């Protein structure tokens with residue numbers, strides 16, 4: 001596997017599905033999909049690692065239960081739609097707002113050297129949950145690719161998910177506060 005293959009391996013593997021049952025190893029994702037099951041479960045956001053919900057109810061962000069690196073977030077519409085072209089303009093705007101905030105929260109919480117931002121559209125592209133559009137936000141560090149090569153599929157993580165969730169919630173709030181205070185200043 002070349003370095004480039006490895007660089008993209010994070011996109012091709014969408015491991016959250018196997019955490020909640022179903023997913024790539026067990027064949028096609030069950031219906032309803034894992035994200036819709038989480039949303040319908042009524043479990044507290046803390047327990048399912050939902051980091052953020054748009055006030056509109058149209059978009060949310062959740063930690064990947066089997067992250068490529070710590071802080072691996074996914075941002076998506078609440079509605080079960082597969083394609084980026086299936087989003088309404090309002091959903092697209094709310095998801096994009098979440099993606100922007102997620103990148104800022106990840107940068108603030110983890111101080112990474114870079115961030116991968118992207119989506120797998122369709123099974124062939126590596127989507128683990130192809131029926132429910134979602135964008136990955138993954139903090140990256142210089143040298144983490146070779147680290148992953150060394151550990152292969154072990155996916156040793158430096159921190160538990162609950163810790164990632166707490167960090168990201170706190171940084172997400174700080175980002176939102178800064179945004180609202182700068183909007184106040186603009187309107188003055």
Ligand SMILES: [Zn+2]
Pocket residue numbers: 032033034035036037079080081131132
């Ligand atoms: Zn769904």
